[in-house]
Amino acid sequence: MRANIAIATFLATSLSFVSKAFAAPDPNFHIYLAFGQSNMEGNGPIESQDRTVDKRFKMLATVSGCNNRQAGNWYDATPPLANCNGKLGPVDYFGRTLVKKLPQEIRIGAVVVAVAGCDIQLFEKDKYRSYQQPDWMRGIVQQYGGNPYGRLIEMAKKAQQEGIIKGILLHQGETNTGQQDWPNRVKGIYENILNDLGLKAEDVPLLAGEVVSSAVGGQCGSHNAVIQRLPSVIKTAHVISSQGLQHQGDGLHFTSAAYRTFGERYAEEMLKILGDVQVVGKTTTTTTVKTTTTKPVQPTNPSNCWSLALGYPCCVGNDVIFVDESGEWGVENNNWCGIVKAPACWATALGYDCCSTNVCRTVYYEDNDGKWDVENGQWCGITSANKLC
Structure with missing residues (x-):
């Protein structure tokens, strides 16, 4: 008996320790991943107004050594966010705008991996090894352990321990200007990210920014027509306009003022996607669903998704609305759905x-x-x- 009590005490203590040491992610901590080349890395001079930030906006360091940061640790999101070569970029004012407009209980986290001048190939996990990096790029890539995509996934998984990934930001394309297969290659990377992190596209949209417009002297402005095709290839993609945003005189990199506006544009689009954001644990929402007046009948051809035989899909969730001899029913997308019982838990x-x-x-x-x-x-x-x- 004493041994049993000791074991029970040990298990209870161990589980308590695990719960404290490995706290569940905070649903009010919204995480955004970002990747791309120099404009996402940040190329705008960092000015005094950029050096302070609301403590609700955090960045997860993806490299070590910049401002005494260590990869995998959270810090206040002051630039540079991507790596030691970066400056001010669009993610800076994307995050600042979100914390300004979202409820005070919501925090924002950014995970940024970007390499100046890189081809989209550098983020293709099955092709990056064959990418011929110019000598000047090697040092930047090595900051990410030689594999920027791998580092993005590694850090994203760390971020998932703390919060919930809400979106992916992209700014890339100058090096791939005019390449018509670019949208499909971006799609492949996007799908890899979702699969590697256990995410669903409908929950994690892709926001892609245009390059410097030809109307203001952009060298690669013709690629915007290619970028604008993304939503036809990726249903959850949204294109952020660069119209009117000025460059630094090189036709490639935005000014600091333009980066601030660009970040706000990314944020405004994300706010439209999010809609009415509720604080988890603080606000209770009531959902009204339309139900059918026809009672489901006994299935004639049961399967793992038993309700298919009745003309209804199976539920994604497990909220029971109705029970009959057929089984347990829920309602999703204003339609009945069958709840598949899970194996012994x-x-x-x-x-x-x-x-x-x-x-x-x-x-x-x-x-x-x-x-x-x-x-x-x-x-x-x-x-x-x-x-x-």
Whole structure:
């Protein structure tokens, strides 16, 4: 009996330690990933107004050594955000605008990886090794361990331990000016990011900025016609206009004032996408759904998604609205959907749910009980029904 009490005490203490040491992500901490070349790296001179920032806007250092920062640690988001070669860029005032306009409980985090002058190939995880880097670029790439895409994913996973990824920002294209396959290559990178991080496109839009416009003397302005095709290739892509934004005289890089405006434009588009942002844990929302008056009937051809036989999809969520002899029903997109019962959940005995199976799972922690991921701001147990990312 004493041994059993000791074991129980040890397990309770261990679980308490795990809960404290590995706190669930804060759903009110919105994370944005950003990648690209020099304009995303930031090329605008940093002025006095740029050196202070609201502490609700944080950046996760993706390289070590800049301003005594260490990769993988959070800091106030003062420029440079990308690497030691960067200056002021669009993400600076993207984040500042969001914290200014969102509820005070919402914090913003940025994870920026960018390499001046790089071809889109440098972010293609199956092709970056064959990219012929000019000598001057090698030092920048090495700041990211030789693999900028890999560093972006590595740091994004660290960020997911603290908050929720809400969007991906892109500014790249000057080096690929006129290449008609650029949108499809961007699509491949975007999909790789989503898959590698267990994200869904509908939850994480892509915001891509135009290059310096030909109307103001941009050297690569013709590429804007290619960038504008992104939403036809990626349904969740949004193009941010560079109209009227001035350059520094080189036809390539925006002025500091233009970067500030550009960042605000990115933010305004993101705010439109987000809509009415609610603070999780602070505000309760009521959703009205339309229900059918026809009661579902017994399925004649049950399968894993048993409700398909009745002409209804299976639910993504698990909120039970109605129960009959067929099973449990929910409502999504104003339509009935069948709830597929999950396999036995080993985590229940520990006070946790098991992870849903609608997305691939990332193992953030593993102990003697099993493997753990995070869902809706809480730990969840990974079962054999889950696909790992």
